[in-house]
Every structure is written in structure tokens, then in C-alpha cells.
Amino acid sequence: MESADETNTKLNGKSPSPVRSTRPKRSVRLTVKPKCFRCDKCKCEFSDQTNLDYHVSIHATDKPFHCETCQLLFSKRASLKAHVRTHSAAASAAKKKVFKCDNCGSKFTTSSHLKRHTRTHTGEKPFVCDVCGSKFTQNSHLKSHARKHTTDKLFACKNCPSKFSRGSDLKAHVRSHVVEKTLKCDSCDAKFSKKSHLVRHKRKHSGERPFHCDQCAAAFPENYMLKRHMRRHSGEKLFHCDICGSKFLEKLYLKRHMYTHSTEKPFHCDTCGSNFSQKIYLKSHMLVHNGEKRYQCEMCDSKFLRRQHLTIHIRKHTGERPHQCTICLSKFLTSSNLKTHLRTHTGEKPYHCDTCGSNFSENSTLKDHMRTHTGEKPFWCSICGSSFIKNSNLKSHMRKHTGEKPFHCNICASDFSQSSSLKKHMQTHLNKYQPL
Template sequence: MLNFINDSCIQKQTVMSNLCVVCLNSTINPKNLNEIDSKQTKIIIKLRQCVPEVEWQIESQICLPCLEQLENVCTFRDLCIKSYLKRKNSSEIKLEEEKPPIKEDNDRFVCFHCEKTFKIKSILEDHIKYKHTETDLTKPLNICDVCGSSFSNKYLLKRHLKNVHATEKKFKCELCERKFASPVYLNAHKRYHSGERKHICSFCGKGYITASDLYHHEKIHANKRAYRCHICPKAFNTSSDLHKHKICVHQDRSQWKYECSFCQRRFPLKTNLDTHTKTHTGERNFLCHLCDRKCINRSVLKRHIESHSVVKSFKCNLCLQGYKYQKSLDIHMMKIHGIGDAKIPERIKKYFCSICPKSYFANNKLQKHIRTHTGEKPFQCPACDKCFIDKSYIKQHLKTAHNVFE
């Protein structure tokens, strides 16, 4: 009897594991959604593209009849997109024929799109080609491997690498320590020292120093999200954001090329490494105007200033717990209620005391601990001469010793 029950359970588990995630019927030899089809595309990617409303799980399976229907849908979808792009291109060509992009005005050549003037016609033609011709997103972009910027042709990419990421930079700024490979880039850099923001966004009124900065900013307002990731359903407003997404999310961490010289931790972008390195060196140049806290960078300072507020705008609708940030609420929902897909951060004691074996999760905790070794007490009570190793002790001291309640 026991053997019969065990066989029945095994048979039931086998049937459940062979269920198709689409039609919910049991099937023989189902395909895993993580498998790659004949066109070198994962099945789950096609499902997410065709039916983004459903949260497809990578461990699910699909039967062959449903997979065949999915292929038909994808073929039809590709046909519609190709037809749309063909019509769009033909309409743009017709528009260019009806209204020429170049007009002459007092021996100067004027761009039809932005009214900029040029003395030489060939320079204007290059301007139109590189500034006002929309990049064909069906073709591979020329992307800089160093910073993620994209260019319409290999020549511009090569020029960018030569001038921006060149190893030899002879032209030095007199106002700071930065150097450049050409006087053109040096002069462009000097504009940032002047602080003049004459390029104004027509959507929000925010000013920018260069036309290029404004151009990339206004793409955010347009929110076309024309740059789509071919691995997941996410899309971005700029090719640079897409490139960073691919590196940060889809590239293997062992291939990240920025390595910390202190702890050998790897990072996808140089900005990430620069910020992380400051946790080792202790460099904190951004001072809070509400307290004596110093922060690593401007974004950390902004989050810190928000911590002075007592407003908790993000409420859990199940237990009414409040949080200051949406990310904190998302982690709470996943950790406490098992809802959502937020990644629960793994806490690692990466800050080690050089005097004893103790380690800490946060650098400020480590600094507090080190003062127990050195005897340093930098925080003095405002009502007496007593000093403490940590500012938090003053509040309790005021209550017990001076009967002061804040």
C-alpha cells in the first residue's frame, strides 16, 4: 500500500512538472523557457516581448503546440515592425523632398531643423547628418567601450576615442587639473567653469551649459524609450543608458574591468569604482548644511538630507509600516510579506578594524569602534565638559544627566 502511495506521488509530481505555462495542460518533452530556439533567442524573451503583461518565470515550461503559436506571433510582430519602419523611412524621405534642409541666407548656410548657420556647406551637411538624422535602431550602433557613448559611424567613434580617452593629453585647463587631447575639447570643458547655462529645456526650464547636454536631457522628457534591450524587456531613452544597463545587469561580474586596488572588488563603471574607493580613503567632500555629516558624492548627500525629514510617504497597505523611500518599501514587501521581486540586499561585514579582528557592516560603525582603541572623544556635551566617542551618546546623556529631552 505504501509503495502504491509513493508511486502515485511521484507520478503526480511528474505531471505537475510537465505542465505548460500557457495552456496548463500536461505534455511530453516540454521546452524550458530558458532554452534557445533556432533563431538563437531565448523562449522567455519572446514571451516577454509578445505578452509583457504576464510575469514569465524562467523555470517554467511550454508545450510544443503553444511554442509553435508563439513563433507565429513573433513572425507577425516582426513583419509589423518592418512594415512600420519602411513606411516611416519613406515618409521621411518624402518630407525631405518637399522641404529642403538647407537654405542660403546672406552667403551663409542655414540648417532647416535648428536654424544654426554655417559658413561652409559641407560642414552644414555633416551637422544635419550627425545631429538631425535619426539613428536606425535596427543596425548595430558604434558604441564606446569606455564610457558607453554611441555614434552614427565609426569615424566619429574613432575621433571620440582619440580625443576623449586618449592616453596622451597635452592641453591642460588653467582652472583645474584636467587635461585634453585637443584644444577643441579643452574649450568645451572651459564652458563648465563659467557656469553659464544658456541652453534652456523647453519642458521643465532647466538650464544646461552645452547644446549636447540639453539634447540628451530632452530625450528624457520625450520618453520614447527607443533603445531596447535584446535580452530583457527593458527600454531606455538613450543608447548610453542602454549600454550601461547591459554592462551592469547582463554582463558577468567577472568581466567588469574596474577593480578596487584596496579590496579587489570589481565594478561595471568607473564612477562606481570612484565612489567605492572613497569608502577606503575616507574622502568626503560634500558637507550637509543641516549637520556636520560629510558625504562621498552629491547623490549620497541628497539622500542624507532627505533623512533629516520625518515624513514617510511610502506606506505598506498590509501592515501600515511607513518608509521614506520606495526602494525600502519594496524590500519590506518582499522580505516580510513575500510580495514583489525586490532583491533583498545581502549584508556583508566588509569594514575591518586594523587593530583587532572585529568587522562591521558600515564604515561609520568602524570609525566609532576605532575611537575605542584610540581614546578619541570628539563629541562634547553642550551643557558640560563631558565628551563621547559617538554623537548618539549625547542625547541619552542630556536626558539622564541634565534632564533635557529633545
């Protein structure tokens, strides 16, 4: 005989609902395998032989598999395949940048990339070092920084006893050891130890630029150049000064900036005795003594050593002031003038005198101030031999010899050699109209 449930199933055409078991579910327990497999070269440990074998390939010098797009070399075919997917993924991702920044209009493929980029506008640094308190915009930057505090140096050099806490430091160190260069360039006498280095070098002769910017027409021979260029579109400034908070696109710019906080000037001009904090500044200064002024203004007879100086000079003729203050709407010839002006609103004085503790909004003002402590007076009058701390003081003094009076009174047409004399004179006009 059929049961009642079977009869109902035939009449309704539906199978009976399954009966859920009332037995309690077994909890899943994860067992952490001990790391018994150790790498002989860097002492990293792994839980099985497979992971160790894959890791050992990192240290391999023989890399027969190369990427046809960017010429990077790999020791395993699987690593090459994984790398090739990054090119195809990057190409498809460029077409699907749906997350847009409200501040600058940059677009990103994921919300996490947009969130990370937004911190360049807000200044947010949520990742804090527990040891020294340094803050970072990205967790990866914090991890890289944290290795500075650790005493564990897992990356050992095979050529000498040196050890390093970061793989990038080891790579940079290895270059210091002389490696036989057997690969020769067909176009010049340059030689290289790696095929990838030779391939990159050949692009200098061929002009090949395989790395293209998807936001403009720029193209580059190296991938790192493209990455550096992309920061100009995104506005991302990864390198910041711990003293004054200034941010920079490149590490080199930050390194140059740090000299502005130092009083050390090891580079000396043998012609005039001026000292400079960087060699590049000394080279630039030497043009003043022996450089030809090739850039001439078409509106006047002024000549300049550099094109950018001519560009700024022309703005004085045209009246163009492209850099505007968002607070008071004042306009300026250069971005550096605007940056200095903004400190009048913020009250920021990042330049500090170590001798007396005074703070200044401009580095040039600090330099002038430091001479009050050292007694240095580098600006000399060629007529009477008087010396001065500041160049502006020398110019003011020279008017006594030349008789020049560039400051004019708009009321009585009197002329003066000093602006302070004009101000005192203007007070005599004001006193005439004051009530008794």
C-alpha cells in the first residue's frame, strides 16, 4: 500500500520537502602545519617542499623565460604566464575605469584604488608605525618602513657577508659586485651582464617606447618612467618632508628639498666664493660666470641663461599672472611666489634658526638672518668698499653713489632714493589734513 505522503506526491506533482537533520554541525578545525622546510640562502621557512621549491626560484640566476611585451625575465614558465596576464588585465582595466575622483577627475578600476588616491588630497595617513610614530598613506609603505626598525636581516649577499632586511636593498647591493659583462650592443661599445639590460639599452638607439600612458599621448622606454609619469595625472605625491610637510612626486625631488633645511654647503665656487648645498646648484651657478645668455626677450634687450627665466620675464611685459591665491585672489608670476604668499594666510614658518630659535616663512630670509650670527657680509660696494648682509641693502646703498631716486610722491612729485624716505615724506602730507 502507498503511504499518505506518496499519495500526496502523485496528486500534487511535487516531491515532499526534505526533512532537515537536527544533529549539530561539526566544527571545522584548521591545523597549522609546522614550517620544517628552510631556504638555505635567505633562511625563509615553509610548510611543504612545493612552496620551498617555488621560493628557491627567486634566487635563481638562470631566467630563460622572457616577456615579449616588456622583456622581463623569469626562471619559471608559470611565473611568466602569471606576469603576461598583468599586461592583458591592465589593457582591459584601462577601458573599465569607472571610479572617478571628485577632486581631480582621475579614474580608477577599483574603489580601493580610488580610496588610496583620495588620501593624496585629504592628507589622511591611517597607517602608523608603533615604534617611531611615522604615518603613511598605504599599508605597504608602513611595512617597508617597519623593516628599518627590525634587527632581522633575512636577505644575504652570496658574494660577501652583508645582510639586509629588504630584498630591494640586497638587489641594489649586488650591483656593487663586479659582474662579467658578456652581452655587447651592436650599435655601440656598451656591454651588459643581463639580456634584459641589453634590451632596455637598445631602445636608446631604436627610439622604441613600448609603455604608453592611457590618459595622454606620452610613451616611455621603461615601465618605471610610465609609473612616475602617471603620478602627474593622479596628483599622487608619495614622498613627503618630515620637517615642513612638503610633498613631492619623486624621491629625488625630496632629497634635493631636504638640503633647504640643512646649513651644510659643501660645494664651493672658486670664482666668487659662493657655497651651495648641492652639486647641481653649483653647476647652475657657474653659468653666471661663464655661461652664454642665449635666450633674448623680443620686447626688450634682456637676455637669460635659461628658457624658463625668459618665460617668467615675458609675463612682466604681458601682465600675465597665472598662479592665483584661492583665499584672497591675489595673482603671482610663479608657483613658488604663490607658495610663499600662502604662508601669510596660514602663518606657517617652516625654516628654523638653530642658533636663536627664530622661525621664517622663506628660506632666503633665514639665510639673511643667519648672517647676523656669523657676521658674514658677502655683498660689497665696488665704489667705496662697504659690505652688507643682504643684496637688497647693497642696491639701496648704491643709489647714494648713482643718485637714482626711483620712489615718487604722487602728491607733490618729489623723488626719493629709499622707500622709507618716501613713507616719512607722505606723513607730512597727511599731517596737513589732520584736524587740530
